[in-house]
Amino acid sequence: MNGDKLRSVSEKTINRLSLYRRLLENRFGKGHEHVFSHELAELACVTPAQVRRDLMCVDNSGSTSRGYSVQELVREITAVLDAPGGQRIALVGVGNLGRAILSYFSGRRPGIAITAAFDSDPSLAGRVINGCRCHPMSELSEVLRGSEIGAAIVAVPASAAQDIADRLVAAGVRGILNFAPVPLKVPEGVFLEHRDMTMSLETVAFFARRSLGDAE
Amino acid sequence: MNGDKLRSVSEKTINRLSLYRRLLENRFGKGHEHVFSHELAELACVTPAQVRRDLMCVDNSGSTSRGYSVQELVREITAVLDAPGGQRIALVGVGNLGRAILSYFSGRRPGIAITAAFDSDPSLAGRVINGCRCHPMSELSEVLRGSEIGAAIVAVPASAAQDIADRLVAAGVRGILNFAPVPLKVPEGVFLEHRDMTMSLETVAFFARRSLGDAE
DNA sequence: GCCTGTGAAGCTATTCACAGCT
DNA sequence: AGCTGTGAATAGCTTCACAGGC
Structure with a gap:
């Protein structure tokens, strides 16, 4: 389809495409059939130029004086973001945060499903939380190998x-979303996203304080 | 102290300083008194040049052929990041995620404390979770005004x-860490960090898939 | 007139590379 | 010899500004 364009899309653009899609779905639910780049920009809190630039990587239906067709745009972003048959994700660690994640994603995104969870606490083994089966940690490799x-x-x-x-x-996973408060080492070719809450919170605290100082 | 340098420090640098500090604390616990930039870089998964560049904004003790003094570096980063008397944070929303956050931060960082929580569920009002008192949502402005x-x-x-x-x-908050899956509009001068799990997960899923494709 | 798509400019962040120190 | 601190170079991202279309 639009193969080579995708090789070079940046992480930030993919992030925003994910956001645009949700905003568009929501907007379409409210009866809007079309959007202008400045409207989508307003919803996403970015500039109109940013929106248009990001959309260059989707196989865009083009646009008229009415802007973009919401439905087509959603379809085209989905063609870029989602795997054709949907994508399965594993969750490792079913503590407070793990459960929050399970409950949040349960059936929320059609293209993504958390289909296996693992925890070192043996009493969780066999339980099904928000539709996701928990396995003992020792079965990680085994369960992953038999899965997609x-x-x-x-x-x-x-x-x-x-x-x-x-x-x-080792079990073939090529993307990791890491919430543990430690940087992970992974080989070349494995995509890694580190979402460190301590970093986020300390950063917010710092800039909040600086803002106060600026005002005084 | 090192006032003007701080005006211009980027968000990314502050993020990494937060990370460096934790890695250093951990390292000092293991008996290392000194670090080289390449060692800290290895721990943080960044380049040595990046570390040195980031440290330019702390009022650095300078360094010798032994590298940086871990203890001093921690102290200097703390002088940049933390408010002198510690900083208080509010949590709004005590659902699954909110509880995970409370349990995670409970006593973990000396410079930061979540001192008030709010939820629209009235049955939570008055309860204390991980040392943090829950208030009804209606008291948000009132409680915040009487606090730091x-x-x-x-x-x-x-x-x-x-x-x-x-x-x-409106109640004077100047920094917000947003986990809700929607971009927020805040006035100029209020620092906002949007940590959208859907965006993160869809992005990881996308690049994991692309990695697989690259390999084939 | 007001939109999109996009080359070019502008900005920000990272890395290079080396002077200076021990 | 091997480190830090930093100007200069590079790479990456965002915005500008305008040609082309309805």
């Missing part, structure tokens, strides 16, 4: 995270 | 998020 899972969420304590990451990669 | 809280975490459903943000800003 290509990405995983790591929500375990810092001390366990690197070991888990190694095992995930 | 300058930043807040938003962990409510999308539909409530903008209203909460407006009330937080």
